[in-house]
Amino acid sequence: MNNEKRNLSPEHMDLAQTALDVFDTKFFKALCEPTRVEIIRKLVLLGGCDVGTIAEGLAQDRSVISRHLAVLERAGICQTRKIGRRVFYDLDGPHNVAKVATILEAIKPMAYLCKPFEEISGHDKHQEKGSRKGVA
Amino acid sequence: MNNEKRNLSPEHMDLAQTALDVFDTKFFKALCEPTRVEIIRKLVLLGGCDVGTIAEGLAQDRSVISRHLAVLERAGICQTRKIGRRVFYDLDGPHNVAKVATILEAIKPMAYLCKPFEEISGHDKHQEKGSRKGVA
DNA sequence: GCAATATGTGCATTTGTGTGCATATATACG
């Protein structure tokens, strides 16, 4: 377990800090669930809908859809508006696009700072003999 | 549960199709885990490392880190190279940036196609009396 | 007021995931 740090340049440190700050766990987690993705698809197609309409045709119980919608809202992916006894959910498109754009900007330096095995291939430590073939 | 679909324009259907096709569940899922994010941070800082070095200083057992690295690799986030008895993991920066860029391109139309409650506010159905205040 | 409808919540069950330990496998070293 060698501990010599190689890439501790300001650029790398900034990338490690900035990039991972924008990794909104709640945002990613909300998008991991197949049912939630289906809900998003439906919202794209139908626009703002009440819970009953969204749950229509989906396999899960309305209460489950309601919970998923709450997750999406807490992640900032959609907004709600109560009209009478119904609660309408709608995607916050500008917010979602802005969030992904922010992430992209933050990780962009990774494209040239984290090229896989760029330095290790030319490195002179830890070479077990005859093992480094075709490194590049 | 009204079922009248409102936004079934070609643009919305294309968005629903294209955008959600690029929602790589494996990719998002890999980024949900705090430990995996820490691993990524370490890889940014140190560059390509063997498992032992990565696990150094982290709370979890090496075997756990090894598993997390396997998840990251299956998600395409990092690549591996075996050198001797060690396995080096390194971030695939170009791939990761390209993936996020693809997602951003796919969801961009959402910024103007999914403005929350744009149509519902002016819609004439489902108005329970006196409930729609300040819609906009 | 009461019945009907829409949504959210408590609870129990199931499923999935992270974790650590022990161990198997692979490679290096002597």
Added chain:
DNA sequence: CGTATATATGCACACAAATGCACATATTGC
């Protein structure tokens, strides 16, 4: 060859998340 080191895997356990049912709450319409 055997021993030491590095990594991955099998297994068991803990904990979180998804699910469905029943029910509470809120609102409409009579």
